[in-house]
Amino acid sequence: MRLRSHRARPATDLRPVYGEDPTVNALEAEVAALFGHEAALFAPSGTMANQIALQLLVPPGEELLCDADAHVVTYEIGAAAAYGGISSRTWPTVGADIDPEVVARMIRPDGFFAVPTRAIAVEQTHNRGGGGVIPLDTLRELRGVADDAGVALHCDGARIWHAHVADGVSLTEYGGLFDTLSVCLSKGLGAPVGSLVVGSAEKIARARTIRKRMGGGMRQAGILAAAGRYALAHHVDRLAEDHARAARLAEAVAPFGVLATTVRTNLVPLDLTKHALDARALAAAARQEGVLISVLGPRTARLVTHLGLDDEGLDRALRALPRILAAA
Ligand SMILES: Cc1ncc(COP(=O)(O)O)c(C=O)c1O
Numbered sequence: 001m002r003l004r005s006h007r008a009r010p011a012t013d014l015r016p017v018y019g020e021d022p023t024v025n026a027l028e029a030e031v032a033a034l035f036g037h038e039a040a041l042f043a044p045s046g047t048m049a050n051q052i053a054l055q056l057l058v059p060p061g062e063e064l065l066c067d068a069d070a071h072v073v074t075y076e077i078g079a080a081a082a083y084g085g086i087s088s089r090t091w092p093t094v095g096a097d098i099d100p101e102v103v104a105r106m107i108r109p110d111g112f113f114a115v116p117t118r119a120i121a122v123e124q125t126h127n128r129g130g131g132g133v134i135p136l137d138t139l140r141e142l143r144g145v146a147d148d149a150g151v152a153l154h155c156d157g158a159r160i161w162h163a164h165v166a167d168g169v170s171l172t173e174y175g176g177l178f179d180t181l182s183v184c185l186s187k188g189l190g191a192p193v194g195s196l197v198v199g200s201a202e203k204i205a206r207a208r209t210i211r212k213r214m215g216g217g218m219r220q221a222g223i224l225a226a227a228g229r230y231a232l233a234h235h236v237d238r239l240a241e242d243h244a245r246a247a248r249l250a251e252a253v254a255p256f257g258v259l260a261t262t263v264r265t266n267l268v269p270l271d272l273t274k275h276a277l278d279a280r281a282l283a284a285a286a287r288q289e290g291v292l293i294s295v296l297g298p299r300t301a302r303l304v305t306h307l308g309l310d311d312e313g314l315d316r317a318l319r320a321l322p323r324i325l326a327a328a
Pocket of ligand 1 (some may be wrong): 072125
């Protein structure tokens, strides 16, 4: 049997891994341009996109700063440490309400005595922070803090589209503030799968190697990229509908002593500390009525509005939740 070199393989075979898939390339170019960066790289998940970016910015044994509730240190199962050898230190949980001076005071300089800080990561919008939007001025101040200290700034922008729609800040403006971003096509935008790492051409060239090492080099990604391009073209502006539906859900639960703090985007955090039902009991009762709720902790839960939720689904939730909460 003759072995074929990969040059001789069918044209559909290894293309994205070699940078030859036209649809993936088009998606990467579009996303890079949206954020005003030189390049972008398609990755299978938001977690992998974040972790590729962190490995670009922080060498093994050196330090990342982020908040205690950040997805990168809460829900990525220690990946920064496990795969990147990255040490992380956190500022107390404040969601999107970051004080840049607190962050500035945490930065440790280069040298052999203490772990040097190499990057700061923020989350826009903030997941555990109830979909809160970090104000543009805060981000500008953080950019200043990073520049003064010579450290990088990363944005976990899984829901940056929601921030863009809620605050009217352009994606290019956001892009200009960060060294790297990860942005997700599969959450609010409703594509089946995929995230991108965004950054300079030099960083994205290195990112390609890291992605391959982590098992994220997909040969069959063209069809996924096509869905992502569709989502970008059709599903960004409509996020305003999700935000309006989330506000209605927040209003509906408020009279029952369930704190749905100021809802800005598509996430409605429920604080059940003062309610007879705990999060699991509420989720179980809601499920019976065809309404799915995420349990985030014993007394915290989360409602999410998204592309798959229409007015009929919203009405079902608006009827069911007050009934369940009132009965407890
Ligand atoms: C803020 C944030 N970043 C990253 C991710 C990770 O995305 P994925 O589930 O695609 O790995 C999520 C997922 O919910 C998220 O909320």
